[in-house]
Amino acid sequence: MSRTEAGFDDTAVVSARGLKKRFDSFEAVRGIDFEVARGEAFGLLGPNGAGKSSTMRMIACTSPRTGGTLRVLGMDPQTHGPAIRARIGTVPQTDNLDMELTVRQNLQTYGRYFGLSRAHVRDKAVELMEFARLSDRADDEVQPLSGGMKRRLAIARGLVNDPEVLLLDEPTTGLDPQARHLLWERLFRLKQSGVTLILTTHYMDEAEQLCDRLVVMDGGLIVAEGSPAGLIEQYSTREVLELRFHPGTQTRYVSAVEDLAERVEVLPDRLLLYTKNADATAARVSERDVRPLSSLVRRSTLEDVFLRLTGRTLVD
């Protein structure tokens, strides 16, 4: 294990080998291997029920694994839960902020659980409210804040102990586009300051925006791993031509366009043609007298990777 001058493990912040989680008869995580390096933004991408949140809870030391090994900051969550939790930050999927306290009080009281002095949490709260752009709401109760503000406060709260790793479970689910972009910008800034980010999401755009590297999960297993661009390159073509038809009629045209693309995916209301140059493919489609309701040329995304790997879409 390599070590920095400060004496801390500089290699893996989290490492999992054959990690499993079973609830009675249901196995949510079925043996996964992954490593997260210090300073990295690492994503767990997958649909609901893929095992992302279960994995996150095991890393957060609030859910014991039922198989395999797991090390967080070099320690075993089973035996060093409190010591690990002292050094990580957690932003849960549903905001469990104290709605009856003020923004400032939420940050100060939470900091106290980490053994921080009153003076320290007082200053830290001011710094974090600035970071989360909540300074002007400092002494307001949390209840009336917007969803985006609450989520930013939840993130600020997760940073109260200057964590080395921040765990974010679906950080932008349920937020409007503007709130999401502000949040992404804040998270990007955090990453720049050296915090290791581990996040789950079922939004491909979020994974592309934030993650250096990600694993695609499905049915409790990792089905692919890599950088967003690398995964797209490996599992999809550069461009996609979407042909939209009346739902149910799309299958008639498969044979007509099949040989124009490297791969064709059939969705309920459209065909996806995977190709290097979608404009050229579109021209050849119209030469063949195929008349879709509409067509769209776009670049491949992680959604396409997921479709290729699992045969299903991420968000139903």
Added chain:
Amino acid sequence: MATDTPRQTLTTPVRATGSVVGPWRAMALRMEVLWSWYRRYWRANLYSSGLQPLLFLGAMGLGLGSQVKDGSFLGGITYLQYIAPSLLVSGIVATAVNEAGHPVLSGFKWKQDYVAVVATPITPQQLYGAQLLWIVLRLSISAVIYGLAAALFGAWTGPGVLLALPLAVFTGAACAAPVMAFAAVTRGEGHAFVALNRFVVLPMTLFAGTFFPVDRLPGPCLPLVWISPIWHGNELVRAVTLGGLSPLPALGHALFLVAMLVTGMLAGRRSFYRRLVI
């Protein structure tokens, strides 16, 4: 978006600032947080836990008591003095059961602050301990208020009240500990607590020697009285205020409550852990 704030980035996290504190300090920190909540909302709380038993004391002790003749069981004291200790116990137990029920379920289910706390170095067992200590603190405040106010009515016969207050709080804690364990395994919307109050706490208050001695009850009812913590509490609190209880039965009453407290704590620590670490 908005213009950039002066401070662009946060401190680079070489090493996190959080640390693990010992179990007692952990519980103290949790109680400190509960206190900062209480400071905002103490008025409503004080009414329900402090004032209500006093209304009972006024109505029953003075109002109804004026109609109670100095019969066999009073033996020279007023009815007010007879029921002041036991109303203390039943008031404290009612508060204890309320505080250990709905608010605890809410910590898991609605408010979810328990879920937030166990993401920090604080453990579920420490969280349980802190909540129980917090309830004990709240009960102590209520007991002192009741004790002072009842003194103004002339409800106490001597300095025994100074022992009665902690004994009543102890009875409350013995009830709170298992109710918290029950709350931690409750999955529904909390209707169970209404049933608990209606079918357990209220009958216990009525038939466990609060308003009249239990020997006035028909014999077959007595086993139900014996398993009632309020009766054990009443006997102890009456003994220190009015006298007339020999050491051996007193020890028995105390042991019953200790057993209830310890069993409740073991079950509570376990059920908190099982609900929060899944």
